[in-house]
Amino acid sequence: MNKLVALFLVSAAGILPLAAAPLAVPSLSTVLSDVARNVGGDRVEVVEIVKAGVDPHLFEPTPGDVAKVSKAAIVLASGLGFESYLEKLRTAVGNGPVFFVAGDSVRPMTLEESACDEHHDHHNHHGGPTADPHWWHSVANVQAVASAMAAAFAKADPAGRDVYLANAAAFNKRLAELAKWSRLQIAALPKNKRVLVTSHDALGYFARDYGFEIEAVQGISTSDQPSSQKVRELIDRIRQRGVKAVFAENIENPKVLEQITQETGAKTGGRLYADGLGTGDAGTYEGMIRHNVTTIVAALK
């Protein structure tokens, strides 16, 4: 008790400045929440509007979420059309918070560029032109976003500038190691086995970076539903190519995946985190990437 009183007296005397309140940062993405914690450290308090396990394709903010966003200085959004409600949210909160849109910091892949299969229809349900919004599946993109986020935090909180820049540099160094680790793991897979049959078409950036082809059951959004003809064509291609495993995520119709495994003899390779972070080991960005790479290599090897 005496120590507390002494500390108060010392602070009041101006010898020790009282700590400023952390910057409140609402986040519309679980990946951005993790990046913000790494870049912001103790100087930011991340408010997760979209939490792990929620399908962000189907998420809509509640009035309570809008209230949290309107009180913040800076809001984190994925962009590239991932949040279909983003413009409505901007309008609802007015000129108060600054929106940090991560997609503005990366070179987006168009859906035609993405490694998804040429037989698929490229519908963009996010309202944007044809950009693939799942930018975080390229580690290099996350490095670019971390640097841009540090600059955005420094603008909102100039006193913390050096901390944000140093934190972003340290985080980016770890991400470079993560990218190298991924390369070394995936090097064990022959190129002709690098075919990813997934629930929905979310891993285009990953496919580009590591030389995979994508065969997705659904389109770019989890709300896309495959036609029976599309499923039949996919089954034929999986048979022809001798694909060993297919991967589930937050698929809406697991019967389709069951049908594919039964008719092709491919096994279920495990669950991939496509639209955001998971829990446990996959509760951080680095953990999610390690989980996905390990799962893919183990199933296709």
Added chain:
Amino acid sequence: MRGSPLLRLILMAAALVIAGVPVWLLTRRSDSPLAVPAAETTATVNCRITLTASAPAVLTVSKLGELVLSTAPGTLTANVTIPVDPSQPDDVVIRGEWSNDASEQALRVEVETEGKDTAVRTFWGRGNVEDVVTP
């Protein structure tokens, strides 16, 4: 058509079995994965990989988890030639390992694939460097 009911029963059962076997063969669920189409034979080309270390080291090259080059300690340069599929070249893992990590060391990797320009990359690290190159 007159005859023993027992004989007619046996004949009927035999006919059902004869007709049923092909149907069963066509419709049964196979437990084993469908046969993977035989890999098409593709023409390969030679790829020569040359490693040069900034200080004596153990140098290794591996492809799809198998060592294709491993030198004795104290090697400055070594090379290996491997066959690669030019349309789908598999990744190659290169590694250099030094006996101490007191200073930063470099490993220069030269990849000469028939029909392609020579690619040169240099990797830096303390104690060891390991990375992936694609012919």
